[in-house]
Amino acid sequence: MKADPRDQQRLLDLQQIDTTAAQLERQRSHLPVLAKLDELAQARMHAQDAVVTAETEQGDLERELAKAEADVQLVRDRAARDQAHLDSGKGTAKELTSLQHELASLTRRQADLEEIEIEVMERLETAEAALTQARSTLAAVDADVAAAIAERDEQAADLTGRLAEATAPRDTVVGELPADLVALYEKLRASHGGTGAAMLHARRCLGCQLELNNADIARIRAAAPDEVLRCEECSRILVRTAESGL
Template sequence: MNAAPADQIRLLDVQALDVRLSQLAHKRKSLPEHAEIDSLTKDLLQLRDLLVAAQTQESDTAREQTKAEQDVDQVRQRAVRDQQRLDSGAVSSPKDLENLQREIVSLAKRQGDLEDIVLDVMERRESLQERVGELTERVTSVQAKADIATARRDSATQELDDEAAAATKEREAVSAVIPADLLKLYEKLRVQQGGVGAARLFQRRCEGCQLELNITEVNAVRAAPRDTVMRCENCRRILVRTPESGL
């Protein structure tokens, strides 16, 4: 295959741009913010699950407290009614009076027991409310950190995308003037050779495989016409001659 020396030099420019695009893609994928956001997201999920559980418990306890307070109120109202009957003198039978007095004592004890229950429920609810508040603050804090990390990631990503877009545009412009058959060979080799399809011959060394050409290979390259597209005998990449090739 033949191609003008200038076109072969341009191929090195395309190769350099492809390497740069690959580096940018790797850098974009490897931004530290990705791992940070993943970690914060996991923390958020766990905290939100804990928060929902705590809120559910607090809600259940609130209903339990309401029920306990209603029980106390019912006993209190009944005790008040009994006391009013007792104080009114409407009950004259000694036996009925005794039963009424016994019931008032029993209701007082029952009220005391229920009030203890209310206090216990209130203490548990207060503890749960503190837990909900603590978890809410933690969720807010971690969410803020996640938002900041996301903003940093988006900013870095945009910067890399802009640089990649500029490199892609430049690559398209350079590729447009390279012969189609030379560019096709380069693309094929680039896929086969891990992203490097063309390499400079520098000081008798192929910069693709980093191996130095032996004397026979050097003489063959030196004798070949300048428009001949050379291939490295070791890695088979396109070997581009320059004034620094050491020929």
């Protein structure tokens, strides 16, 4: 392939644009805050699980307390009816004696049930405190997530702006170059890690960073100025400049 030496050198400008764009794209997709957001996502999942667990525990204990309170109330109501019957004096002596025994039993039963009620209330109080703490932790994580998202968006917007600025001249440069030269460059760039053209600098290909041997240097010296050369090692377009060391 033939191309004006100035076009070949201009190809280095296109490569610089694409290299800068690739670097900015990589920065945008590898922002440190993205790793932080991943960590926060895990932290939020655990915090949310803790809230659900605490809410479930609280709900279970509220139902348990309601049952304990109902059990106590049943005994109180039964004792109140027995006491009213006993106070009325109606019934045989045997019946009244039986009521007295039942009242004593109900008193003991009520005391036992009230102990259960108190124990459930204490557990519920602990569960409510745990739920409050879990919700507080979740709120703190959510605040950290919001701050990290804002940081990510700000940094991404800055890099997007810089990327647009860096790539703005690309179409102009491409339009100034021969189509076949650009096509070769794009093909090589796609298959060689984003670098399709490299400068020969001080007898070294800046694409693969290998120094050319004497035979390659002799070949390059003998080539016509408009011949498009390729690096023998990496196959990229090798652009000659005043700094090539020829």
